Amino acid sequence: MANRSEKKGFSPRKEPRFSVPAFSVQIAAILEIDGQQYKARLWDVSLSGCCIAIPDKEGSPVPGDHGQVLIRNPSPGDPLVSNATVMWMDHVGSAYFVGCKYDKPIELQGTFLSVYEQKR
Incomplete structure (x- = not known):
């Protein structure tokens, strides 16, 4: 857990966040950092x-780590x-629970995640 000095410099996302309801289809994700998935x-x-929520058994990255986030399409698709x-x-x-910031924004409209964007 981040301590007070670590949280002090943290700037949360400014745009709306779209929750993925726990009772819906679970959307798998993989965070890969230096070959560790x-x-x-x-x-x-x-x-x-x-x-993303990573089970205990997987371990955890640390703030500042840089890698790639892959969010799986629950239906056939990219x-x-x-x-x-x-x-x-x-x-x-x-x-x-791990918060990741993309290097470049992702447009959700037109993707399999757009259904969550519409449920604001």
């Missing part, structure tokens, strides 16, 4: 970043892939 599920998504930086990490219960 963290299997996760998408928690929320926005144009500039996402939050995944969304973006280079990203880990901005924060918080251990809650049996998972690590």
